Amino acid sequence: MAKIKIKNKDRCKGCYLCIVNCPNNLIKISDQLNIKGVKPAVFSGGKCSGCTMCALSCPECIIEVYR
Numbered sequence: 001m002a003k004i005k006i007k008n009k010d011r012c013k014g015c016y017l018c019i020v021n022c023p024n025n026l027i028k029i030s031d032q033l034n035i036k037g038v039k040p041a042v043f044s045g046g047k048c049s050g051c052t053m054c055a056l057s058c059p060e061c062i063i064e065v066y067r
């Protein structure tokens with residue numbers, strides 16, 4: 001099964017484009033603030049297809065997809 005890694009949560013700016021673009025709804029909003037004072041996106045696990053939509057939509061290029 002594929003999976004993703006969000007490499008540096010402190011670079012996440014909380015745009016949540018990755019969340020909007022995941023067809024399987026596998027990315028959530030953290031409860032904790034990062035260094036920018038926003039709640040970063042986190043991978044919740046589950047059936048990731050490796051479609052790369054999250055990584056392609058991230059303006060900070062901090063999402064890696066493994067498949």
Ligand code: SF4
Binds near residue numbers: 006013014015018
């Ligand atoms: S698309 Fe990138 S910057 Fe935006 S919420 Fe997701 S991980 Fe953070």
Ligand code: SF4
Binds near residue numbers: 024027047048050052
């Ligand atoms: S690779 Fe596709 S299915 Fe997996 S988390 Fe990203 S958008 Fe969702």
